[in-house]
Amino acid sequence: xxENKFMAIYNNLVKxxxxxxxxxxxxxxxxxxxxxxxxxxxxxxRKSLNLLSYNGYIQKVxxxxxxxxxxxxxxxxxxxxxxxxxxxxxSGKDWRTNxxxxxxxxxxxxxxxxxxxxxxDEIWKVVRSREIDHEKIILDKxxxxxxxxxxxxxxxxxxxLYHYFERELGxxxxxxxxxxxxxxxxxxDREYLDINGYTHVVVVRNHVYLxxxxxxxxxxxxxxxxxxxxxxxxxxxxR
Amino acid sequence: xxENKFMAIYNNLVKxxxxxxxxxxxxxxxxxxxxxxxxxxxxxxRKSLNLLSYNGYIQKVxxxxxxxxxxxxxxxxxxxxxxxxxxxxxSGKDWRTNxxxxxxxxxxxxxxxxxxxxxxDEIWKVVRSREIDHEKIILDKxxxxxxxxxxxxxxxxxxxLYHYFERELGxxxxxxxxxxxxxxxxxxDREYLDINGYTHVVVVRNHVYLxxxxxxxxxxxxxxxxxxxxxxxxxxxxR
DNA sequence: TAGTGGTCTAGACCACCAG
DNA sequence: TGGTGGTCTAGACCACTAA
Numbered sequence: 367x368x369e370n371k372f373m374a375i376y377n378n379l380v381k382x383x384x385x386x387x388x389x390x391x392x393x394x395x396x397x398x399x400x401x402x403x404x405x406x407x408x409x410x411x412r413k414s415l416n417l418l419s420y421n422g423y424i425q426k427v428x429x430x431x432x433x434x435x436x437x438x439x440x441x442x443x444x445x446x447x448x449x450x451x452x453x454x455x456x457s458g459k460d461w462r463t464n465x466x467x468x469x470x471x472x473x474x475x476x477x478x479x480x481x482x483x484x485x486x487d488e489i490w491k492v493v494r495s496r497e498i499d500h501e502k503i504i505l506d507k508x509x510x511x512x513x514x515x516x517x518x519x520x521x522x523x524x525x526x527l528y529h530y531f532e533r534e535l536g537x538x539x540x541x542x543x544x545x546x547x548x549x550x551x552x553x554x555d556r557e558y559l560d561i562n563g564y565t566h567v568v569v570v571r572n573h574v575y576l577x578x579x580x581x582x583x584x585x586x587x588x589x590x591x592x593x594x595x596x597x598x599x600x601x602x603x604x605r
Numbered sequence: 606x607x608e609n610k611f612m613a614i615y616n617n618l619v620k621x622x623x624x625x626x627x628x629x630x631x632x633x634x635x636x637x638x639x640x641x642x643x644x645x646x647x648x649x650x651r652k653s654l655n656l657l658s659y660n661g662y663i664q665k666v667x668x669x670x671x672x673x674x675x676x677x678x679x680x681x682x683x684x685x686x687x688x689x690x691x692x693x694x695x696s697g698k699d700w701r702t703n704x705x706x707x708x709x710x711x712x713x714x715x716x717x718x719x720x721x722x723x724x725x726d727e728i729w730k731v732v733r734s735r736e737i738d739h740e741k742i743i744l745d746k747x748x749x750x751x752x753x754x755x756x757x758x759x760x761x762x763x764x765x766l767y768h769y770f771e772r773e774l775g776x777x778x779x780x781x782x783x784x785x786x787x788x789x790x791x792x793x794d795r796e797y798l799d800i801n802g803y804t805h806v807v808v809v810r811n812h813v814y815l816x817x818x819x820x821x822x823x824x825x826x827x828x829x830x831x832x833x834x835x836x837x838x839x840x841x842x843x844r
Numbered sequence: 845t846a847g848t849g850g851t852c853t854a855g856a857c858c859a860c861c862a863g
Numbered sequence: 864t865g866g867t868g869g870t871c872t873a874g875a876c877c878a879c880t881a882a
Contacts, residue, residue: 370869370870370871371870371871372870372871396847396848396849397848397849398847398848406871406872407871407872407873407874408849408872408873408874409870409871409872409873410870410871410872412849412850413870413871415849422780422782425779425780425814425816425817425818426849426850427816427817427818427848427849427879427880428848428849428850428878428879428880429847429848429849429878429879429880429881430817430847430848430849430879430880430881431847431848431849431880432848432849433817433818435818540664541661541664541838542838543661543836543837543838544836544837544838545834545835545836545837546785546833546834546835546836546837547833547834547835548787548807548830548831548833565804566805566830568787575664577664577666578664578666578669578672579664579666579672579674591787591805592787594785594786594787595784595785595786596784596785596786596835597782597783597784597785598782598783598784598785598837599780599781599782599783600780600781600782600783609850609851609852610851610852611851611852635866635867635868636867636868637866637867645852645853646852646853646854646855647853647854647855647868648851648852648853648854649851649852649853651868651869652851652852654868665868665869666860666861666867666868667859667860667861667867667868667869668859668860668861668862668866668867668868669860669861669862669866669867669868670866670867670868671867671868845881845882846880846881846882847879847880847881847882848878848879848880848881849877849878849879849880850876850877850878850879851875851876851877851878852874852875852876852877853873853874853875853876854872854873854874855871855872855873855874856870856871856872857869857870857871857872858868858869858870858871859867859868859869859870860866860867860868860869861865861866861867861868862864862865862866862867863864863865
């Protein structure tokens with residue numbers, strides 16, 4: 367897989383920041399200098415730096431330079447679009463996925479609305495619980511358009527749907543719209559989760575889109591209150 | 606205030622999408638065409654289109670064109686960096702802010718860590734509750750470095766701190782790191798909120814930075830469970 | 845005033861998609 | 864194969880910061 371020039375420079379700089387070769391609070395070399403160092407044009411350097419800025423590694427200050435930020439404070443899922451498997455693996459904890467349901471269904475009215483489909487489209491329904499350190503703390507309900515995903519097996523569900531979609535099927539997931547609320551726990555929550563007496567769960571609703579802008583799936587992720595944590599890095603809109 | 610060329614083009618296109626002149630699902634004119642229409646270079650058009658894409662208005666598809674997205678589904682605080690006043694006003698509901706505390710303090714150890722200051726710096730502490738439709742549902746605790754904000758009055762707290770920082774003091778807020786968790790309600794929550802028997806609150810912790818990359822304030826926003834809602838629009842990282 | 849980042853240009857070549 | 868968006872270049876001028 368070929369790497370773009372600006373991506374290679376970005377990765378190089380990220381590595382140097384993470385390893386502390388570029389220290390928090392210090393200034394990056396100027397864009398002109400970097401262009402010379404990397405043997406490229408300034409616009410290409412600027413593309414790399416904009417990516418660094420967007421991902422919270424640096425802050426550009428006009429007339430001054432690019433300040434390296436304290437990256438240790440901006441550690442986790444900055445993008446908010448990370449699969450459970452990726453998260454669990456990087457956490458270093460004991461984890462496991464239980465598959466409770468894997469069926470093809472016709473959408474009811476609510477689901478038709480969520481997925482913007484008619485009644486004749488078939489939908490995969492996947493219900494899974496997630497265990498971390500032997501506690502079932504997340505209940506994931508996925509609804510996926512069969513149109514894009516002809517087959518799903520239990521083994522795939524135990525591993526990672528995202529991984530299967532992207533690596534096996536070649537689907538390119540592009541963006542998602544997420545909504546977080548807190549709601550009363552349902553009977554289903556109590557059945558599949560170690561609910562520990564909590565009366566409410568955190569519900570994350572996700573609409574996931576492909577790179578051709580079509581809607582792939584709707585997901586409801588139901589988290590036990592005490593184990594929920596969401597991190598976001600937000601840049602102020604330009605006005 | 607002068608508007609950049611790419612910003613003007615961006616605003617023009619946003620307006621056309623919102624007004625339905627550019628319909629959801631249709632294609633934008635190609636970048637070459639747009640460059641000609643607006644009398645500018647293709648790179649400038651690309652800057653505008655990237656902004657549209659980033660803000661969820663279009664989806665670019667290589668070899669095909671830029672698809673206009675259904676913007677009505679991506680309505681609310683996409684950025685996650687919006688003041689309560691802006692939000693409340695746009696919601697059209699009855700709202701009101703109560704100021705419970707406005708004092709200068711020396712930071713304790715926890716606060717020193719949160720704000721990365723030494724003990725001799727002075728900090729503004731502001732405690733406010735937010736009423737919507739006559740229910741107190743949010744408790745905001747702000748800790749602001751006096752170094753950047755010499756004076757704060759009760760009237761300012763009742764109105765909007767962000768507005769004061771940006772319009773009156775000329776501070777430019779650049780980005781924030783947000784963390785969302787659910788925690789047990791404290792005595793303070795019960796005192797200032799209409800807690801309605803809920804045992805937990807949603808806690809949003811925010812570190813707000815200025816455009817020169819220095820930390821301005823730390824904020825704890827404590828929401829009654831049933832009234833909390835957070836919306837996020839996430840683009841998948843390029844790999 | 846020298847140096848920084850922000851914007852803009854007019855080209856070029858490439859990978860990808862549809863007909 | 865022609866048109867699309869993605870990348871890249873080598874310049875230019877500007878606004879801002881710090882000395």
